[in-house]
Amino acid sequence: MIVDRAHEYLEKIEKSNINAYVQINKDRVLKEAEELEKNEKLKNKPLYGKLIAIKSNINVNGYTISCASKTLENYVSSYDATVVKKIKSQGGLVIGMTNMDEFACGSSGETSYYGATKNPNAEDRIPGGSSSGSAAAVAADLCDMALGSDTGGSIRNPASHCGVVGFKPSYGVVSRQGLCDLAMSFDQIGPLTKNAEDAFVLTNVIKGLDISDSTTVDTPKFEKKNIENYKIGIVKEFMDVSDEKIRNKIEEGIEVFKDLGCKIVELNYNYTDLALPTYYLINYVEFFSATRKYDGRRYGYPIEEVCGEEVLRRILIGKHISEKEFSGKYYKKALQARRLMKMEMLKLFKEVDVIASPTVPKLPHKIGEELTPMEMYAYDVLTVPTNICGMCAGVVKCGDINGIPVGLQIQGKPFDDEKVLSAMIEFEKNY
Numbered sequence: 001m002i003v004d005r006a007h008e009y010l011e012k013i014e015k016s017n018i019n020a021y022v023q024i025n026k027d028r029v030l031k032e033a034e035e036l037e038k039n040e041k042l043k044n045k046p047l048y049g050k051l052i053a054i055k056s057n058i059n060v061n062g063y064t065i066s067c068a069s070k071t072l073e074n075y076v077s078s079y080d081a082t083v084v085k086k087i088k089s090q091g092g093l094v095i096g097m098t099n100m101d102e103f104a105c106g107s108s109g110e111t112s113y114y115g116a117t118k119n120p121n122a123e124d125r126i127p128g129g130s131s132s133g134s135a136a137a138v139a140a141d142l143c144d145m146a147l148g149s150d151t152g153g154s155i156r157n158p159a160s161h162c163g164v165v166g167f168k169p170s171y172g173v174v175s176r177q178g179l180c181d182l183a184m185s186f187d188q189i190g191p192l193t194k195n196a197e198d199a200f201v202l203t204n205v206i207k208g209l210d211i212s213d214s215t216t217v218d219t220p221k222f223e224k225k226n227i228e229n230y231k232i233g234i235v236k237e238f239m240d241v242s243d244e245k246i247r248n249k250i251e252e253g254i255e256v257f258k259d260l261g262c263k264i265v266e267l268n269y270n271y272t273d274l275a276l277p278t279y280y281l282i283n284y285v286e287f288f289s290a291t292r293k294y295d296g297r298r299y300g301y302p303i304e305e306v307c308g309e310e311v312l313r314r315i316l317i318g319k320h321i322s323e324k325e326f327s328g329k330y331y332k333k334a335l336q337a338r339r340l341m342k343m344e345m346l347k348l349f350k351e352v353d354v355i356a357s358p359t360v361p362k363l364p365h366k367i368g369e370e371l372t373p374m375e376m377y378a379y380d381v382l383t384v385p386t387n388i389c390g391m392c393a394g395v396v397k398c399g400d401i402n403g404i405p406v407g408l409q410i411q412g413k414p415f416d417d418e419k420v421l422s423a424m425i426e427f428e429k430n431y
Helices: 002-015 026-038 082-089 132-139 156-162 196-206 236-240 244-259 272-293 309-322 331-348 373-380 384-388 417-430
Strands: 021-023 051-055 093-098 145-150 165-168 188-193 231-235 263-267 354-358 392-401 404-412
Touching: 002 026, 002 051, 002 093, 021 132, 026 093, 051 132, 082 093, 082 196, 093 132, 132 145, 132 156, 132 188, 145 165, 145 196, 156 165, 156 392, 156 404, 165 196, 165 417, 188 196, 196 392, 196 417, 231 236, 231 244, 236 354, 244 263, 244 354, 244 392, 244 404, 244 417, 272 309, 272 331, 272 373, 272 384, 331 384, 354 417, 392 417, 404 417
Parallel strands: 051 093, 051 145, 231 263, 231 354
Antiparallel strands: 021 093, 145 188, 165 188, 165 392, 354 404, 392 404
C-alpha cells in the first residue's frame, strides 16, 4: 500500500509543472517504501506510511542539501537532522527535497537557483516563501505533509498564499540541529500540512529536548484543549496595515470564534512599525555570521562568488553593520528594540489566550513582477513579531479572494503551542 501511494505521488510530481521539488530519488523512495511496509515495529506509529517532503535547508542523509543555491549544489548530506530522525522513527518516509528561496532569503519563492516555484492555486502568482516548495507540494497534493523553516514567517507566509496549514513552534520547542541557519536566534522548523490535525501530530513528533541543540526545551506531549472560553485578541494595528479585502475575510473568520463561545478582545500594539527594521537588522548580522563557513574550502563554492542578488545584499549589509563603528548604531539598537517589542507583546497576552490576525497584508504578486526590497520585506510585517518575541503561531485557510487563498494567523505566547494548535483545529472544523 505504501509503495502504491509512493508510486502515485512520484508520478504526479513527474507531471507537475509547479517546480515544488529540487531533488527526487525515485529508486530510493520506492525501496524505502518497500522496507517500511515490511517493518512491523513501525506499523502503529503516528506517521506510518506518510510521505513527507523536506525543505532543502534541512539535512537528510544521502540527499543534496543545496539551500536552493549554487553555493551548495554539490553538497550531499552525511547525516539526518534531529527532526528527520524523529520522523523516520515514527514511520514517516522522506519523498524528496523541496524548492525554496536561496538560503531562505526571500518571501516569494523567486530567489531559488532552480527557478521560481508556482502557486498551485494561481500558477502565475508566487506561492510565498521561503518555504515555497514545501507549501506548494502540500497544496498540489504532491506529498502528505512537509517540513519548512520559519525565520520571520517563512512557513506561515506560503501557507497563507497556498491555502494550507502552517505552524511555527515556540523558539526552543523543536531542535534546529541539522538546519542550515539563516538567523539562529529566530529560526524554527515546523510543519506544513493539509489540515490542522496533521500539523498537531507532526509537531508532537518533531518537538522535544535535543542534547545536540542547547536552545531546546523539554515540553510534555501536546494535548488538544477546549477553546470555548478563550479570549481572542484582535490587534487594531495588525488589521490596519492589511488590504481591505484581506481584512474582510479575517473579520468573517473571527465570527467563527464568536460562534464557538470565545470572547473577542480589542488590543493595541504600538510597535508594529519597529517590526521590520528590528527583524532585518538582526537577520543581516546573524546571516552574515552563518555564511562565513561557505568559503569554498570544505565544501561548495565561495558564497559571495556564486550567490544571488538578495543573498549578497544581506551578506554585505550584515558585514557592514557588524563592524565595530556601526554595531552600536544599528545592531545593538535592534537588540534593544527586540526586548521592548517582546515585553509589550507579553503584556497583551495577560488579557488574551491567543491573537488572531491576517498572515500577510497583501495578496501574492505575479511571478517576475519587479518589487523593491522594501516592498518584498513588507510581506513579513505581520509574521516577524512572532519570531522576534520567540512565540508560536499557526495559519489556517480563511477563504479566498478570486481563487487566491487567505490565511488566518493565530499567535500565542512562548510555549502556548497547545493553545494555538487547538484553536487552529477548532477554527478549521467550524469555518
